[in-house]
Amino acid sequence: MKIFVSADMEGVAGVTDKEHVHRTGKEHERARQLMTGEVNAAVEGALEAGVKTVVVNDAHGTMRNIIPEQLHRDAELITGAPKPMFMMEGLDSSFTAVFLIGYHGKRGSYPSVLEHTYSSSVVYDLFVNDKIVGETGINAAIAGYYGVPVALVTGDKKLAEEAQAFLINVETVVVKEAVGRTAARCLSPLKARQRVREGAVKALTKVSTLQPFKIAPPINLKVVFINPGMAEMAALIPKSKRVDGRTVAFSSTDMIEAYKAFRAMIALAGTTV
Ligand SMILES: [Zn+2]
Numbered sequence: 001m002k003i004f005v006s007a008d009m010e011g012v013a014g015v016t017d018k019e020h021v022h023r024t025g026k027e028h029e030r031a032r033q034l035m036t037g038e039v040n041a042a043v044e045g046a047l048e049a050g051v052k053t054v055v056v057n058d059a060h061g062t063m064r065n066i067i068p069e070q071l072h073r074d075a076e077l078i079t080g081a082p083k084p085m086f087m088m089e090g091l092d093s094s095f096t097a098v099f100l101i102g103y104h105g106k107r108g109s110y111p112s113v114l115e116h117t118y119s120s121s122v123v124y125d126l127f128v129n130d131k132i133v134g135e136t137g138i139n140a141a142i143a144g145y146y147g148v149p150v151a152l153v154t155g156d157k158k159l160a161e162e163a164q165a166f167l168i169n170v171e172t173v174v175v176k177e178a179v180g181r182t183a184a185r186c187l188s189p190l191k192a193r194q195r196v197r198e199g200a201v202k203a204l205t206k207v208s209t210l211q212p213f214k215i216a217p218p219i220n221l222k223v224v225f226i227n228p229g230m231a232e233m234a235a236l237i238p239k240s241k242r243v244d245g246r247t248v249a250f251s252s253t254d255m256i257e258a259y260k261a262f263r264a265m266i267a268l269a270g271t272t273v
Helices: 027-050 135-145 155-167 189-205 228-234 255-270
Strands: 001-006 053-058 075-078 097-103 121-130 152-158 171-180 183-186 221-226 239-242 247-252
Touching: 001 027, 027 053, 027 075, 027 097, 027 189, 053 152, 075 255, 097 135, 097 155, 097 189, 121 135, 135 155, 135 255, 152 155, 152 189, 155 171, 171 189, 189 228, 221 228, 221 255, 228 247, 228 255
Parallel strands: 001 053, 001 097, 053 075, 097 152, 152 171
Antiparallel strands: 121 221, 171 183, 221 247, 239 247
8 A cells, every 4th residue: 555645734733823834933843843743643554554655745835844854764755845736746546545634624614723725815715616625625636636535634623524524434533623713622742643643544444445536527616816916817827717806717627737727826816915
């Protein structure tokens, strides 16, 4: 077995604030350690379940959060940015399953710690074939494109509910319960790591029951931006369509093309911030 880990930071136990998740935040160095600890716990669980190869993709902010010298000896780390497939860089059809570690709720979900969808400063909502999706949804769809199921999702309680709603038989581990957007009741890091490790083992015992989350083409994306100026920039993408003041649509028969258009829209819209 071969496991791909996409690791975010907002859903890690002990992380609640922008001071944790931003590069210049006073608590960022601590948050990096907490994130590395939960990632290592997932790696340990995977190895315990018989996995031979674990590739970890750092998927938060600068994508240089996981502390290399503290990474589990038997994992490989994709670190740094930019990278073509962003939060899912490194995944291909040779993997058995995906783990989403330290994830957070889609934009607007409540209560979920620091919820957003790809960019909190630009994206108001992301629709895929008329359904609102968050990072769990779009990233699971990328994995589905490669025929790889999501086996484990960890984060806060709201995120676990979001994942359970569309990923059949997925294992979820709740490491904290949001009190508000920037407050949470958290497990201790040691307990959170124990649960993540146990969750990884459990997830892999039922891996044969999982289905890849495939979205049948055409893939119709609609991105609602925070203001019309952002949509103006996003609508420069060839073959995109301005739907209304804040909304730009893009349609493709290819999931990867649609995903790249989405990310290019965010990059262009971000130039107005
Ligand atoms: Zn995120």
